[in-house]
Every structure is written in structure tokens, then in C-alpha cells.
Amino acid sequence: MRLLVTALADRYGYTVEEQVPLIVDGKVVTVFDLAIPELKIAIMYDGAHHLEWKQRKKDSSITIKMTMAGWTPARCASETMFECIRLIEGLMQKSSAGQPG
Secondary structure, three states, rough: OOHHHHEEEEEEOOOEEEEEEEOOOOOEEEEEEEEEEOOOOOEEEEOOHOOOOOHHHHHHHHHHHEEEEEEEEEEHHHHHHHHHHHHHHHHHHHOOOOOOO
């Protein structure tokens, strides 16, 4: 995922950062696996433990908080990784600065 997102970001002139914390009211809510700060895209790839009910409730709360903070969530699992990549590229294309270089 990191390699694919980095290649896209390079193509459109954006940067990718790893392990970016989301801080709300002075507290760390979560740490994004990857982020594209210029577009406020938060990328998270979920493993099997995200299927557990307790984790699903936590993930839902995180998604709400990140959206309220102006971030666009791009959350995927291995089965949806390429859908997520298409989402990220679409967001880059829609950006006024997102012209391929």
C-alpha cells in the first residue's frame, strides 16, 4: 500500500507521511498508517482484528472524529486495497493542484 500511494503522490506532486497522529482536543485519537497532508487524506489499512465488535465501534468513532477534523478517511483491508487506491487517485485528480507532472 505504501509503495502504491507513494507512486501516486509522486505522480501528482504530493507527499506521503507515515504514522501521522490525529490529535483532537490535545489527545491522540489514532495514528494514520499513511497520510497525504496537503489533501488531508488519512490512509489506514485494517487487519483481521478490525472485525471484532469492540474494534469496529472504536474505528467508527475514529472515522467520525477524523471527518470532523477535516480529514478524508481512506480505510481499506487487503480485499479493498485497489478500490482505496482508486479513491485516493480520484481525490488527487479533483484537487486544483492535482495535475500529473
